[in-house]
Structures are given as C-alpha cells and as structure tokens.
Amino acid sequence: MKKQLSIIIGGIQGEGIVSAGSHLIKILSRLGYYGVGSRRFSSRIKGGNAAMEITISTKKIMAVEDKIDIILALDKDTILLYKESLKDDGMILYDNILSVEEDSCCKMISLPITESAKKVGTPVMKTTAAIGFIGKILELPSTTLKDYFKKRFINKGERIQNGNMKVLEETLVYEETIHDAIKKPLVPPEEKIVRPVMIGNEVIALGALMAGCRFMAAYPITPASEIMEYLGKLFPKYGGIMIQVEDEIAAINMTIGAGYAGVRSMTATSGPGISLMTEGIGMAGMSEVPVVVVDCQRVGPSTGMPTKHEQSDLFTLYYGGHGDYPSIILTPSTVEECFEDIIKAFNLAEKYQCPVILISDLMLSLSPQTIEPLDYSTVEVNRGSLIKEEELKRIEEGEYKRFLITEDGISPRSIPGMEGGIHHVTTVEHSEKGLPTEDLSIRKEMVDKRLEKIKPLHQEKNIKLIKNGSSTLYLAIGSTFGVLKEAVELSSNKVDFGTLRMLKPLPIDALHTIFQHYEKIVVLENNYSQQLTSIIKDKIGYHQKLEGFVKYDGSSFTVTEIIEKIGGKQ
Amino acid sequence: MNSVKKYSNNVNPNWCPGCGHFSILRGIQVAADHLKIPNERLVVASGIGCSGRLSGYMNSYSFHGIHGRILPVAQGIKFANKDLVVIAAGGDGDGFAIGTNHTLHAMRRNLNITYIVLNNQVYGLTKGHTSPLSEVGFVTKSTPAGASDIPLKPGVLSLSAGVTFLAQSFSGFQEQMIDLMIKGIQHEGFSFINVFSPCVTFNKVNTYQWYRENLKDVTEDKDYDSTNFQMAMGKLIETDGLCTGLIYQNTDTQRETKLYPTSQTPLVQQNLNISIDEFNKIIDYHK
Numbered sequence: 001m002k003k004q005l006s007i008i009i010g011g012i013q014g015e016g017i018v019s020a021g022s023h024l025i026k027i028l029s030r031l032g033y034y035g036v037g038s039r040r041f042s043s044r045i046k047g048g049n050a051a052m053e054i055t056i057s058t059k060k061i062m063a064v065e066d067k068i069d070i071i072l073a074l075d076k077d078t079i080l081l082y083k084e085s086l087k088d089d090g091m092i093l094y095d096n097i098l099s100v101e102e103d104s105c106c107k108m109i110s111l112p113i114t115e116s117a118k119k120v121g122t123p124v125m126k127t128t129a130a131i132g133f134i135g136k137i138l139e140l141p142s143t144t145l146k147d148y149f150k151k152r153f154i155n156k157g158e159r160i161q162n163g164n165m166k167v168l169e170e171t172l173v174y175e176e177t178i179h180d181a182i183k184k185p186l187v188p189p190e191e192k193i194v195r196p197v198m199i200g201n202e203v204i205a206l207g208a209l210m211a212g213c214r215f216m217a218a219y220p221i222t223p224a225s226e227i228m229e230y231l232g233k234l235f236p237k238y239g240g241i242m243i244q245v246e247d248e249i250a251a252i253n254m255t256i257g258a259g260y261a262g263v264r265s266m267t268a269t270s271g272p273g274i275s276l277m278t279e280g281i282g283m284a285g286m287s288e289v290p291v292v293v294v295d296c297q298r299v300g301p302s303t304g305m306p307t308k309h310e311q312s313d314l315f316t317l318y319y320g321g322h323g324d325y326p327s328i329i330l331t332p333s334t335v336e337e338c339f340e341d342i343i344k345a346f347n348l349a350e351k352y353q354c355p356v357i358l359i360s361d362l363m364l365s366l367s368p369q370t371i372e373p374l375d376y377s378t379v380e381v382n383r384g385s386l387i388k389e390e391e392l393k394r395i396e397e398g399e400y401k402r403f404l405i406t407e408d409g410i411s412p413r414s415i416p417g418m419e420g421g422i423h424h425v426t427t428v429e430h431s432e433k434g435l436p437t438e439d440l441s442i443r444k445e446m447v448d449k450r451l452e453k454i455k456p457l458h459q460e461k462n463i464k465l466i467k468n469g470s471s472t473l474y475l476a477i478g479s480t481f482g483v484l485k486e487a488v489e490l491s492s493n494k495v496d497f498g499t500l501r502m503l504k505p506l507p508i509d510a511l512h513t514i515f516q517h518y519e520k521i522v523v524l525e526n527n528y529s530q531q532l533t534s535i536i537k538d539k540i541g542y543h544q545k546l547e548g549f550v551k552y553d554g555s556s557f558t559v560t561e562i563i564e565k566i567g568g569k570q
Numbered sequence: 571m572n573s574v575k576k577y578s579n580n581v582n583p584n585w586c587p588g589c590g591h592f593s594i595l596r597g598i599q600v601a602a603d604h605l606k607i608p609n610e611r612l613v614v615a616s617g618i619g620c621s622g623r624l625s626g627y628m629n630s631y632s633f634h635g636i637h638g639r640i641l642p643v644a645q646g647i648k649f650a651n652k653d654l655v656v657i658a659a660g661g662d663g664d665g666f667a668i669g670t671n672h673t674l675h676a677m678r679r680n681l682n683i684t685y686i687v688l689n690n691q692v693y694g695l696t697k698g699h700t701s702p703l704s705e706v707g708f709v710t711k712s713t714p715a716g717a718s719d720i721p722l723k724p725g726v727l728s729l730s731a732g733v734t735f736l737a738q739s740f741s742g743f744q745e746q747m748i749d750l751m752i753k754g755i756q757h758e759g760f761s762f763i764n765v766f767s768p769c770v771t772f773n774k775v776n777t778y779q780w781y782r783e784n785l786k787d788v789t790e791d792k793d794y795d796s797t798n799f800q801m802a803m804g805k806l807i808e809t810d811g812l813c814t815g816l817i818y819q820n821t822d823t824q825r826e827t828k829l830y831p832t833s834q835t836p837l838v839q840q841n842l843n844i845s846i847d848e849f850n851k852i853i854d855y856h857k
Contacts, residue, residue, distance in 0.1 A: 212842030257646020426634035
C-alpha cells in the first residue's frame with residue numbers, strides 16, 4: 001500500500017482532461033487524502049495533447065512528484081510524452097480504441113474507456129469512465145464515486161446526470177483486464193476530513209468577495225481569467241459587478257474610478273496586461289485611490305509563452321512606472337495564503353490609499369489542490385481613514401482637505417455623494433485641497449507624504465521561515481516555495497528554507513536579522529535575471545552571501561532539481 | 571446665488587482669453603443648476619489637455635485623470651454609485667486619438683453618463699499639433715506640410731458604435747448647448763455631446779466666424795426626426811458632420827438596467843458582510 005501516488009491523465013485538448021484531474025482530486029479529498037494537480041497544456045484550444053498530473057498523499061502536499069505511478073492515456077501522445085517519467089513499478093492504462101503497440105517499458109493495460117462511455121452514455125463521457133477505472137484500481141469506495149458524480153451533475157439536466165452515472169456504474173462492474181495484481185490501494189488517510197479542492201485563482205476571487213470587493217473590471221488573459229470568471233459568477237448574488245472591458249487600460253482606469261467612488265475594487269491580469277496598466281497604477285499612487293491588482297505571472301516578455309510558468313514580473317512591478325509613487329506588493333506562496341493575502345490587500349489599499357498588487361504565478365494560480373479549511377474568522381474588513389459624513393459636518397464649509405498633510409501621511413478620505421467632502425482629484429501635482437500646483441515646496445511635501453506613508457510596513461515581519469539548523473538558507477516566493485518544501489521533506493539533507501510574504505516594502509529589519517545567521521542565502525526563482533535576488537541586494541546588500549538559482553525554460557522547478565541543489569539524496 | 575457661482579470653485583481657468591471652453595464650462599454649470607443636481611452628487615471627470623482642466627473649476631466632486639482614459643474612470647464611478655450624476659469631458663485628442671477605443675466601447679456599454687467633447691480640432695496644450703479631427707491640409711508644428719490623414723467623423727463613428735444619444739453644438743450657441751446638455755444628462759444611457767469649441771491661439775482656420783458660416787442646425791429641416799437612425803446618418807453625411815442640435819436619440823432604456831441585475835442599491839451601499847453560512851455554501855461547492 002502506498003502513502004503517495006502520482007497519476008497523469010492525458011488526452012486531446014478540449015476533452016475535459018483538466019476537469020477530470022480536478023474531479024479525481026476532489027473525490028480523494030472527500031476520503032481525507034490531499035492532492036495536488038499540475039496542468040500541462042499548450043496554447044491551442046483543441047487538437048494538441050493536454051495532460052494533468054496529480055499526486056495524492058496522506059499528508060498536505062503542494063507540488064507534484066517527478067516520477068509517475070500510473071499513466072492514463074486517452075490518446076497516443078500521452079504515452080509517448082510521459083512513459084519516460086514512469087517509476088520502475090509504474091504502469092500505463094490506455095483506451096482500447098487506440099492502436100498501441102506493446103512496450104517492454106512497463107505494464108500496459110487496455111481498458112474500454114470510450115467503449116463504456118458510448119455503450120451507456122455518449123462519447124464525451126469518457127472522462128467519467130476514466131475516473132471510474134482509476135477508482136477501481138485505487139480501490140476507492142464506489143459510494144464515494146457515485147455520491148460525487150451525483151452532486152457534480154446535479155444541475156446539468158437529467159440526461160447528462162443519468163448518462164454519467166450509468167457510465168460510472170459500467171466501469172465499476174468491469175473486471176476483464178483489471179485483476180488484483182494491478183491494483184494500487186492507498187494507505188488510509190490520517191483523518192477522514194472532507195477538505196475543499198481549489199486553484200489559487202478561485203481562492204483569490206473568493207477572498208476578494210469576503211474582503212468586501214464588489215467591483216471588478218478585467219480583460220481575459222491566461223493565467224488570470226478564472227478570477228474574473230469566478231467573480232462574475234459570485235458577484236450577482238452579493239450585489240457586486242464584474243465587467244469584461246475593452247482592454248487592460250480600461251480595466252485599471254475603471255477599477256480606479258470605482259475605488260475613488262468608494263467601492264472596494266480590483267482587476268486581475270498577467271504580464272502583458274501589467275505593462276498596459278502601469279500608467280494607471282501610477283495614477284492610483286498619485287491620486288491616492290485604493291485599488292487592488294492581481295498579477296498571475298506567465299512567461300514574458302511580450303506574448304512570451306502564455307501557458308507556461310515564470311516569475312519574471314518582479315522588476316516591472318517593483319520598479320515600474322514613471323515617477324515616484326507608493327505601492328505595496330504581496331507574495332502569497334500557497335493557495336491558503338492567497339485567501340489571507342487578498343483580504344489583506346484590500347485592507348492595506350484602503351489604509352494606505354495606494355495600489356496594492358498581489359503577485360501569483362501560473363502554477364499557484366492554476367494548480368488545483370486540497371486545501372486546509374479557509375478560516376472565516378480571519379476575514380476582516382477595515383476601511384481605513386474613510387471619513388464619515390458626520391465628521392465632515394464638523395469641518396468648516398469649503399475647508400475639507402482631501403490630501404491633508406498628516407503625521408502618518410494618510411489623509412481622511414471622502415467619497416462622491418458625501419456632503420461637505422467635495423474635492424478635486426488630479427493626477428497633476430496638487431495642493432492639500434487637490435488643486436493643481438507648481439509650487440516647489442508643496443511638490444516636495446506631497447512626494448514625501450505619498451512615499452513615506454507606507455514606510456511603517458518595512459517593520460512588519462512578513463517572512464515565513466522553517467528551521468532545520470543549516471548554514472545555508474533557501475528562499476523562494478510563489479509556487480516555488482511549495483516545491484522547495486516538498487524537496488526539503490524528501491531530501492536526506494534538511495535545510496532551512498522560507499518565503500517572503502511582502503516584496504514591497506521589503507521587510508528590511510527582519511531580513512537583516514535572519515541573514516546574519518547564515519553563511520549563504522540561495523534564492524530560487526523562475527526568471528533569467530535573478531529579479532528577486534537583485535531586489536534584495538538592492539535594498540539590503542549581502543552581495544557576498546546572496547546567490548540566485550534560476551530556471552526559465554517555462555516550467556517550474558522539480559523536486560529532484562531542488563534536492564540536487566541542496567545537496568541531498570531522495 | 572446664480573447658477574455659475576453655485577457650481578464654480580472660484581479658480582480662474584488657465585485658458586486663453588476668448589477660448590471656446592469658457593462657454594462650455596458655463597454651460598455645464600447652468601445645466602446642472604437647471605436640473606438642481608446637488609453639488610455633492612455631481613461628479614465631473616476630465617482627461618488631459620486644455621479641456622481636461624475643466625473639472626478643476628467645478629464646485630462638485632471632480633477627477634482629472636490621465637490622457638485618453640477618462641471614460642473608463644467615469645464609468646467606474648457610475649458603476650460604483652449609480653445615484654451620482656457623472657459627466658465626463660475631454661478634448662478631441664482624448665476622445666478620438668489616444669482614447670478612441672474607450673469612446674466606442676463606452677458607447678456600446680451605454681452606461682447612464684454624459685460625455686462632452688470640447689472639440690477644437692487641434693492640440694492646444696502641447697502648443698499646436700494636429701488632431702485626428704483636423705482637416706486634411708491643416709498646418710501645425712507637427713504637420714508643416716499640412717495634415718495628411720483623413721479626419722475621423724465623430725458623429726458617424728458614434729452612431730455606428732451604437733450611441734443612444736448624439737448631439738452637437740458650438741461654444742457660440744450657448745442656449746442650444748445648454749438645452750442639449752440638459753437633455754443629455756436626462757437621457758437614460760450614454761449621451762455624447764460634441765461641442766465645436768474654437769482654439770483662438772492655435773487654430774486660425776476653424777474660427778468662431780468659420781463655424782458660424784459652416785454649421786447647420788438640424789431643426790432647420792422641418793421634417794427632421796432625431797429618433798430616426800437613418801435620417802441622422804444622412805444628415806451627418808450631407809453636412810460632412812457640420813451640423814448642430816439633437817442629431818439622434820434612442821429612447822429604449824432597457825439596456826442599462828440589465829447591468830444591475832440583482833439590486834437597485836448602488837454598489838457603494840451594499841452590505842460587505844457575508845455570513846458564515848453563505849461562506850460555507852460557497853466552500854461546499856469545491857468539495
């Protein structure tokens with residue numbers, strides 16, 4: 001019996017391969033297991049090969065294994081592409097309508113996948129058949145499979161629901177090629193808790209809703225679209241609006257308009273969209289409008305590789321935009337942290353009245369995984385120094401100053417509709433009342449006000465560290481942290497490792513304290529120019545100790561690559 | 571208190587003496603007063619250029635954004651709080667060069683806002699450069715041999731983009747302009763008012779005199795029906811866009827209400843708390 005097992009389901013793109021993988025993780029999560037999936041697909045919508053790798057484990061897992069136990073092939077390409085990744089005792093299950101030659105590489109079992117779907121349902125139900133066969137091989141309780149599919153197809157109409165249920169039952173009674181020798185039962189899970197399975201983008205959308213966000217303007221882009229799709233579904237029920245607009249420039253400007261008018265607002269995009277939004281983000285900084293921007297990074301520059309993973313927007317987000325303006329950048333490293341951080345993003349945006357950017361990456365945004373319960377009690381909506389109409393009444397008529405210089409640089413904010421709070425907002429340098437000015441001393445005062453207001457954040461810790469007593473520290477942000485964590489757990493060499501939760505302002509004091517303890521700090525990142533390493537060097541030094549370890553071929557690090565780097569054995 | 575005073579913040583405009591924009595600013599103030607819009611419920615948003623300064627002279631909430639992007643900002647404001655009266659203003663460069671995309675899509679979206687273009691057919695703030703609405707042959711610092719690109723036609727363009735209210739006027743026709751602004755603000759949907767506004771410093775061709783000689787009032791034609799799309803298109807073609815008055819109005823207001831499918835309460839007043847039961851229901855979907 002195995003504690004951990006990995007499966008690749010592959011077929012032709014557009015056949016529902018990715019959702020099949022997610023269903024399988026959800027079914028196993030209902031039994032108390034943890035799962036994580038990694039999508040592999042090309043830009044083409046139909047025609048190419050699509051594959052989903054999933055790793056199932058009895059413990060929390062954040063990255064898929066490198067080696068696979070089972071290949072389930074709905075097309076021939078899947079076998080050719082992935083058979084080299086099989087473990088020694090691995091096997092290939094394939095649809096018996098494929099003309100596959102016997103291969104000495106491994107056990108090969110043919111299954112009537114399309115046949116079963118056709119026999120009692122329709123050919124598109126073959127992913128249901130595939131899941132049924134895997135369930136049988138893993139010896140999953142048939143009631144769990146049936147209950148899941150019943151719920152899954154409840155709103156799809158009787159014909160689809162009944163068809164899928166029949167296909168599932170057909171596979172569950174099939175015996176011919178599935179004998180006991182090929183079955184791979186799993187060790188029972190530690191606790192039988194039913195946990196949700198979500199992708200980072202869904203959690204970001206849900207977190208935004210919980211944080212009181214009620215407006216989103218966005219332009220579709222891989223790998224960020226799921227955020228607008230999910231909020232488009234959720235918002236109507238809770239009085240919010242998601243709108244698809246003409247481009248990313250409209251998206252950021254509309255989001256700023258709504259933010260200025262007092263609604264918690266966001267947009268989400270990827271690298272190309274960030275490039276287009278940069279002027280707008282600067283405007284939010286200049287006009288002190290709270291706004292949240294999510295960047296789900298992919299391979300750049302330009303169109304790059306839209307469906308491949310990279311972490312190369314750090315420079316543009318950290319340094320980008322003309323002129324000096326404040327912005328805050330959060331970097332969650334797990335799906336659960338996406339929830340926490342998107343809520344934090346909205347609170348920080350209103351507290352500091354500036355743009356807040358949450359950086360994700362393709363793997364974090366799109367990989368489904370079993371997550372720990374999201375904590376409702378941590379949801380907090382703090383609207384910062386949003387002024388009340390009663391307070392405005394106490395100010396002499398015409399004397400309200402929207403950009404009042406205060407000790408902490410944060411000015412009480414009125415929103416349109418409030419009596420006594422009328423003011424002008426301009427992206428031109430302005431006075432406390434918001435009127436354009438060319439006065440040199442006011443210019444300096446205003447720059448100081450805007451940039452120094454976020455300084456207290458430097459003191460926040462915003463670092464997560466796991467200590468094992470090594471003299472080298474390994475750091476990674478975003479989804480790379482999950483792979484690093486798996487690698488350290490599997491490696492014979494246990495090292496100290498961690499992640500940064502806030503990139504801007506960088507937690508300078510905390511980093512100084514930590515770095516002093518190490519001989520070397522290795523930063524793992526998915527880009528060519530060591531962007532994260534460079535930003536840390538720029539802000540706090542340690543040029544001799546800091547070393548970047550990069551990968552930029554469009555895929556994330558594998559567990560094996562990291563184990564090799566840290567000098568351990570698997 | 572007279573209406574100009576009520577909606578003015580007493581800042582002296584930095585426009586050149588004789589600029590057509592003074593008349594448009596006054597027009598907005600008089601129209602707002604006529605409609606008795608409470609100052610705090612009025613938001614004037616403007617772009618960049620001489621025209622962009624307009625919002626900074628209003629005694630109302632006002633937003634002076636970046637070049638070409640004021641329509642998205644104005645729509646964001648309206649989405650957030652549909653109880654506000656939102657007027658966007660900008661120049662011909664704002665609306666028909668850098669921001670053309672937003673202009674057309676804002677028309678398609680048909681949110682209940684009013685968009686006033688202060689059209690002087692030249693870039694004044696950069697001190698005299700050609701505009702997408704300048705005529706062929708128009709000499710500027712950037713087109714010393716005369717502009718060669720064919721000018722866009724704001725009227726025909728907006729009708730094809732599905733605009734539901736199109737009016738044109740001229741800084742010299744205060745009464746007509748104010749009347750159209752009132753109608754535009756009252757229109758339940760996107761209203762576009764293109765106002766010819768002479769630049770006395772950098773446009774020596776399209777002067778007050780020139781507009782007076784060349785503009786035709788659509789109401790001179792007794793049979794003119796501004797609800798007739800084909801007639802509107804015809805009039806714009808016949809006059810090469812040089813006509814004033816209410817050119818087209820589609821009074822079917824169904825479209826706008828669809829954007830607010832769930833609630834008549836403005837977004838800004840929505841309850842931000844979601845109960846634990848609702849939260850758990852959402853989470854259950856992912857199990």
